[in-house]
Amino acid sequence: MSRIKPRTSTYVVLDGDVWEQLDELRAKAEQAEAIAEVQNKNGASVRADEAVDPLSAWEAYADAVDAANADGLKVVLNDIGSGRWRDLVAQHPPRDGNRRDQQLGYDTDRFPAALLGYVDHDTDRRTIVEPVMSELELKAFLRDISDSDLEAMYVIATNLNRAQAADPKDVRSLIARRSSNET
Structure with a gap:
C-alpha cells in the first residue's frame, strides 16, 4: 500500500511592526482610490501636483506585502x-x-x-x-x-x-485554493 502524502499549507508569521506598516500603506491606497473616484465623478480637471495615482499606491502596498512575506x-x-x-x-x-x-x-x-x-x-x-x-x-x-x-x-x-478536499475531476475545483505544490 502506498503512503498518502499529507495535505499541506503554509502560513507566514510576519515580523514586528510589519502589520502596522501594511495597514498604513493599505489606508493610503484606499484613500488615493477614493480621491481619484471623486475627482473622476466630478469631472473636474486636476492640476498635476494634485493628481493622485491609486494604481501606484496599490502597487506600493503589494510590493510591501511581498517583501513582508519574503522576510517572514x-x-x-x-x-x-x-x-x-x-x-x-x-x-x-x-x-x-x-x-x-x-x-x-x-x-x-x-x-x-x-x-x-x-x-x-x-x-x-x-x-x-x-x-x-x-x-x-x-x-x-x-x-x-x-x-x-x-x-x-x-x-x-x-x-x-x-x-473537504476539492475533487480534481470537478471543473469547479480548478478555482479552489491550492493546498500543496503538487495540486
Missing part, C-alpha cells in the same frame, strides 16, 4: 490523518457547560495548541513540519507567538484535517 517566518503545516485527529480530539473532551466546546466536540482552550504541537513519535507525522523544531522548541514557539498567529495557524490546521 514560513510555517508549513500538514494534516495529521483522520485516526490521529480523532485520537487527539478524544484526548481533549469538551468541558461541561461550555457551549462552544459542546458544539465543536473538544476543549477549545487546550485543543488548538495540542493540534499545532502534535507529533506522532512512531511515524514522525506532525502538524508543523517547517521550520524543523524539537518538541521543546515547538512548545516555546507556540507559547511565544501572538494569539492571532496561533489562531490563524489553528484554523489552517483544522481545515487541513476537516475540510
Whole structure:
C-alpha cells in the first residue's frame, strides 16, 4: 500500500511592526482610490501636483506585502490523518457547560495548541513540519507567538484535517485554493 502524502499549507508569521506598516500603506491606497473616484465623478480637471495615482499606491502596498512575506517566518503545516485527529480530539473532551466546546466536540482552550504541537513519535507525522523544531522548541514557539498567529495557524490546521478536499475531476475545483505544490 502506498503512503498518502499529507495535505499541506503554509502560513507566514510576519515580523514586528510589519502589520502596522501594511495597514498604513493599505489606508493610503484606499484613500488615493477614493480621491481619484471623486475627482473622476466630478469631472473636474486636476492640476498635476494634485493628481493622485491609486494604481501606484496599490502597487506600493503589494510590493510591501511581498517583501513582508519574503522576510517572514514560513510555517508549513500538514494534516495529521483522520485516526490521529480523532485520537487527539478524544484526548481533549469538551468541558461541561461550555457551549462552544459542546458544539465543536473538544476543549477549545487546550485543543488548538495540542493540534499545532502534535507529533506522532512512531511515524514522525506532525502538524508543523517547517521550520524543523524539537518538541521543546515547538512548545516555546507556540507559547511565544501572538494569539492571532496561533489562531490563524489553528484554523489552517483544522481545515487541513476537516475540510473537504476539492475533487480534481470537478471543473469547479480548478478555482479552489491550492493546498500543496503538487495540486
